[in-house]
Amino acid sequence: MIKIKDGILIGEYESSFTFSRSSKPGGQNVNKISSRVTLLFDVAKSPSLSTEHKHQIMTRLRTRVNKHGVMRVVAQRHRSQAANREAAIERFVELLQETLKPVKSRKKTRISLASKKRRLNEKMRRSRIKQERTKPSAWDE
Numbered sequence: 001m002i003k004i005k006d007g008i009l010i011g012e013y014e015s016s017f018t019f020s021r022s023s024k025p026g027g028q029n030v031n032k033i034s035s036r037v038t039l040l041f042d043v044a045k046s047p048s049l050s051t052e053h054k055h056q057i058m059t060r061l062r063t064r065v066n067k068h069g070v071m072r073v074v075a076q077r078h079r080s081q082a083a084n085r086e087a088a089i090e091r092f093v094e095l096l097q098e099t100l101k102p103v104k105s106r107k108k109t110r111i112s113l114a115s116k117k118r119r120l121n122e123k124m125r126r127s128r129i130k131q132e133r134t135k136p137s138a139w140d141e
Helices: 028-032 051-060 081-099 113-133
Strands: 002-005 008-010 015-020 036-042 070-075
Touching: 002 081, 015 081, 036 081, 051 081, 070 081
Parallel strands: none
Antiparallel strands: 002 008, 015 036, 036 070
């Protein structure tokens, strides 16, 4: 069982792994061993997730979930398949934990009167400095 957070456990049977050759440097090891791991998780058909959680995952991770509701997580950092498998599971858990956090609502704030006055005073000061840089015209004399 993969523990995402309190109350959410995902069975390992719900995810599947595919292996392929990594594109990272690694000498002859890269040419011989399929060390790249892709974790596939069917969000749409998962019995472990509620419909609300499924909707959150599908909307917030829309770049990782395809049109069939399958989420992909790729790991190819390490040279061994086992290490990349663990890295993929860790990344999968991190993504789901981050996605299933409740969104904080934004509080509306107002700009203070003092900060408005400071901004306008600074604008007037800069304007005066720039006006003093200009050459006097013949009409000013």
